[in-house]
Amino acid sequence: MGWMDRLKQIAGKAADQAGDMAAIGKLKVEIRQMGSKMEEALKAIGAKVYDLSETGTQFPPEVATLCAAADKIADEMKAKEAEIEKVKAGG
Numbered sequence: 001m002g003w004m005d006r007l008k009q010i011a012g013k014a015a016d017q018a019g020d021m022a023a024i025g026k027l028k029v030e031i032r033q034m035g036s037k038m039e040e041a042l043k044a045i046g047a048k049v050y051d052l053s054e055t056g057t058q059f060p061p062e063v064a065t066l067c068a069a070a071d072k073i074a075d076e077m078k079a080k081e082a083e084i085e086k087v088k089a090g091g
Contacts, residue, residue: 053059053067 049059049063050067050070053064058064059067
């Protein structure tokens with residue numbers, strides 16, 4: 001095999017590898033996009049469950065505990081907002 005044939009062979013392999021890498025890169029981007037969509041869906045589910053918990057809907061204890069923790073955080077946020085208003089009002 002001549003050096004030109006060998007060069008063509010190497011170039012062909014490099015092109016194949018580049019094509020594979022591009023395909024893999026594209027698939028990884030699609031996976032990341034799907035992961036973002038999944039996060040949005042889970043957030044929406046969580047928000048709906050939290051809304052339902054505020055209307056008195058009963059959930060298993062592990063879900064009720066999570067909703068109670070969210071309630072506590074919401075109360076703490078309201079307290080911080082009240083502190084901000086107090087500072088704005090001059091003390």
